Amino acid sequence: MNSLKSHFALILALISILISIFLFRIFNNILHQYQQNILHNYSIVIVSEKKISNINIKEIAKIEPINISTQLNAMKSKFKNINLSSVKMPYFYKLKLKTLPSPNKLNEIEGVLKSFPYIKRVLTYRSSQTKIYNLLMLLKTTTSLFMAIIAVLGFLLILKQLEVWKLEHNERMYIMELFGAPFWFRGAALFKIAFIDSLMALFVTFICLIYIQNSLLYKTILQDLNITLNINLLNEFGILATVSVCISIFSSIVVVSGRKI
């Protein structure tokens, strides 16, 4: 019964760490996709006195001229007494950015753009952009913090388990030491337990993840947000397996090397 409890303590701790890592990755992925969607629809508009083909600002991905002929025709029909063809019209451009900028970054970009003498106006739509950006950052920070807390709790559980293991395996390892057993021999039983526990934790976690990924609620939310999540399950499995085995083997190494010869 005690042995079973000791297994559960490690498995539970590992599951909490693995799930927090996976959810952290998923949330990051979702937020990144969402940011990309917003970025796709967002651009800075500039009004320039001369034609521009390139602006030397590293945050800018591309410059697209805005076709104003429709607006111009509307104006022509409205202001028939003004000869618009004699008026020199400025050039309008949409600037696409590489990443969704923070409010500070946006200020910086605006400042640089305004420093060019031929750029007469810069429209950043700062208010709505800042709101969205702050909301995303809030979500990101909150989920990161939450996952970190779960991971820390998992680690604390593992530390507690290490103490239990030390007591459970101390006598056997001490006797083995007295007969000159090398490190790997003394820890063999512990390494085996740790490895099996890590595989069990990985298995349970993976079942949970597949369930979450296929759940209707999850799919509906992503559909509503217009997000297609690109998750390679095999890749995720590899990452979680590495983390799980590394943590459990590292824990058992700590226990075995904690004994003094």
Next chain:
Amino acid sequence: MALIDAKNLYIGYENEAVIKNANFKINPKDFVFLTGISGSGKTTIIKSIYGEVPVIKGSLNVGGIELNKIKKSKLSYLRKYLGVVFQDYKLIPEWTILKNVMLPMLISGIDKQTAENEAIKLLSRVKLSHKLDRYPKELSGGEQQRAAIARAIIHEPVMILADEPISGLDEYSANLVMELFIMANREKDITVMIASHSIPHTFNINYRQIHLEKGHLYELS
């Protein structure tokens, strides 16, 4: 060349010497009794030879290895060539007697089947062949001590160190245990060092006696 060579040796715990200025040599194939009253330092000497009690001052050379400068890896190497019998047996409680006896051979990298065959032979010799699959707590003190001796000699060590191996045993078990030490010494040329209050009366072998009193050593015979 002496198997153990101690010169001006001080050993003890936390820099407090239990053994002071000891000088002695143990040669290969010697059968040595380390005698003295309780607290005279017999166990300390045994423990220092397998590296559990540190050398404070002087020199203790075991099989060509200087113990006051020894590294962990070298200590493990040295211990593989020693067979230690403890007063409290130190059998692994969650292992069967058979597996306990196999331990030194498994540590030496000998395959499981060979180790098992050797352990069965030896357990038969110490009259425990009917208790191979029992756990230590299911055996009497005498039986556990016999199993511990089987474990100490299975890998044919260069030297057996036994700390009070017959104290608390009945006469039958004590005789059987002593016969095992004699057998190891005579048949396998293993050096034997036994820490004991006294030398058994029925003992019939050439031996040396080193007596300990107030932390000092005296060769008596």
